[in-house]
Amino acid sequence: MTALYPWLEALHLSLADQLRQDRMPHALLFSGNPGLGKLALAQQLAGTLLCNARLPDGQACGKCPACAQLAAGSNPDFLYLTLEEDATAIKVDQVRALAGALSMCAHGQGFKVAIIAPADLMNTNAANSLLKTLEEPSDNTVLVLVSDRPSRLPATIRSRCQQVRFNTPDPKLAMEWLSGHLADAQQARICLELAAGAPLAALELAADGVVEARRERLGQLVDILEGRATALDVAQSWSKDEGLQAIRWMRDWLMDMLRIRMTGQRQEIRNIDLADALDGLARKLDKRVMFEQVDRINRVLVAGAGSLNRQLMTEDILLAWAAGQ
Numbered sequence: 001m002t003a004l005y006p007w008l009e010a011l012h013l014s015l016a017d018q019l020r021q022d023r024m025p026h027a028l029l030f031s032g033n034p035g036l037g038k039l040a041l042a043q044q045l046a047g048t049l050l051c052n053a054r055l056p057d058g059q060a061c062g063k064c065p066a067c068a069q070l071a072a073g074s075n076p077d078f079l080y081l082t083l084e085e086d087a088t089a090i091k092v093d094q095v096r097a098l099a100g101a102l103s104m105c106a107h108g109q110g111f112k113v114a115i116i117a118p119a120d121l122m123n124t125n126a127a128n129s130l131l132k133t134l135e136e137p138s139d140n141t142v143l144v145l146v147s148d149r150p151s152r153l154p155a156t157i158r159s160r161c162q163q164v165r166f167n168t169p170d171p172k173l174a175m176e177w178l179s180g181h182l183a184d185a186q187q188a189r190i191c192l193e194l195a196a197g198a199p200l201a202a203l204e205l206a207a208d209g210v211v212e213a214r215r216e217r218l219g220q221l222v223d224i225l226e227g228r229a230t231a232l233d234v235a236q237s238w239s240k241d242e243g244l245q246a247i248r249w250m251r252d253w254l255m256d257m258l259r260i261r262m263t264g265q266r267q268e269i270r271n272i273d274l275a276d277a278l279d280g281l282a283r284k285l286d287k288r289v290m291f292e293q294v295d296r297i298n299r300v301l302v303a304g305a306g307s308l309n310r311q312l313m314t315e316d317i318l319l320a321w322a323a324g325q
């Protein structure tokens with residue numbers, strides 16, 4: 001078995017306790033922000049439930065035939081339901097097939113386990129079909145629904161699941177784990193901050209080169225002010241970002257610049273790796289202008305951005321930046 005993420009150990013123990021006390025519910029809903037390891041824990045729990053020779057701490061043994069089959073992706077008592085290729089929703093046929101498989105006796109000695117992830121992407125028919133399975137669960141089946149956005153699931157489904165909420169781990173624990181994966185401690189700290197404390201999301205951001213991308217974008221803002229680049233050129237490159245990412249970063253930077261300006265210090269800012277550049281900008285710009293920039297960005301983000309408007313919105317913001325308005 002792969003080692004469990006350290007911040008999930010307590011949750012896994014409490015689930016293993018429920019199992020030991022024969023109180024394992026038929027359905028669980030794992031919810032919480034992305035990047036906290038919900039799916040990993042669901043898989044770990046599946047391993048625990050299916051193992052024929054569980055260890056005293058509730059972990060799967062990793063050696064018995066059921067564990068070996070699970071590792072090879074061929075355990076017939078384990079089902080994993082997710083989006084089919086190119087699909088945007090989990091469909092009713094998939095749920096029906098799952099229900100059919102669950103209604104048959106387990107091949108091994110114990111449980112049948114199904115994971116549905118992301119459960120909130122079931123369409124209405126699929127959710128209705130799942131509801132029937134939840135209302136009439138067969139013995140020794142455990143369904144684990146995994147969702148970043150549980151409020152999108154019908155209340156009727158939520159109410160039939162035991163909810164397991166994943167919280168942001170203690171930052172110290174998260175940093176300890178992250179520094180085992182990222183050599184640069186400052187990079188780890190920044191990515192964890194940007195990922196709102198979710199360690200796996202932080203690692204993904206690091207792999208995507210987010211630290212460098214932010215630095216480059218902030219450099220472009222300086223270039224505009226110093227005449228090395230035009231607002232329109234920069235807008236064109238920024239508008240390709242997914243979800244107006246650079247604009248969101250720009251708002252964060254402006255907030256930090258305001259913090260520096262108000263307190264005269266840079267200790268409290270979020271983007272610590274960009275402190276020098278932000279400090280320089282904070283001294284140059286008018287406070288009122290910075291507030292107006294933040295307002296403008298908020299209006300744009302609230303309005304939402306279809307791909308057609310993205311470039312215009314970005315231009316609007318950067319032209320105002322260039323004009324110092």
Ligand SMILES: [Zn+2]
Pocket residue numbers: 050051052053054060061062063064065066067
């Ligand atoms: Zn085993």
